[in-house]
Amino acid sequence: MFGQSQAFSGFSVDDLDEARRFYADTLGLQVTEEGQGDMRMLILRLATGAQVFVYPKDNHTAATFTILNFPVDDIDAAVAELDRRGVTLERYSGFDHDDKGIVRGEGDGPAAIAWFTDPAGNVLSVLQEN
Template identity: 80%
Template structure:
């Protein structure tokens, strides 16, 4: 029934203007703002054309899990660019991070991953897949 549906995901933020600047200017994603007044929303276009709906929520609580993963060819370059753009990485006690804030793994998961947050506190990541996957 839903196999052919053009499904999309969404998440909330506490400040739509800050989200527009972060996703559009800092991360460089195409961002479209639509609606009027209190009904304004953002549509982010991801690589491959997928879209994500971002809406303001007065009682927003940041997602404590990763809401968007950005696969990259070279995580060190991506992390350096995030740092250059003023985006700090998150460090979680349950993972062993290198000096850059990257968790390097292997096995069945990504070769490397680093987390950061948007201005609303939602968790995002850059990750480099294992070459064998």
């Protein structure tokens, strides 16, 4: 039924202007703003052609799970660039992080993953696949 649908995902933030600066300036994504007043929203346009809808919510609660994953060819370079841009990596109990904050995987999962948050506290990741 929905196999041909151009589905998209979305998430909330508590400050749309701060989110626009983070996703456009810090992460370098293509970000457009639509609407006006209380109906403002951001559209993140990803390299795959996918779009992600970001909307303000007064009683925003940050997602406690990863809402966006960014696959990269070289996680060490990506983490170094995030650090250079002022992004702090998250460290979660139960994972063996290296000194850079990267979890090096084994088995079927990603070869390596590192988590960080947007200004609204939503969890994002950069990952290098096997």
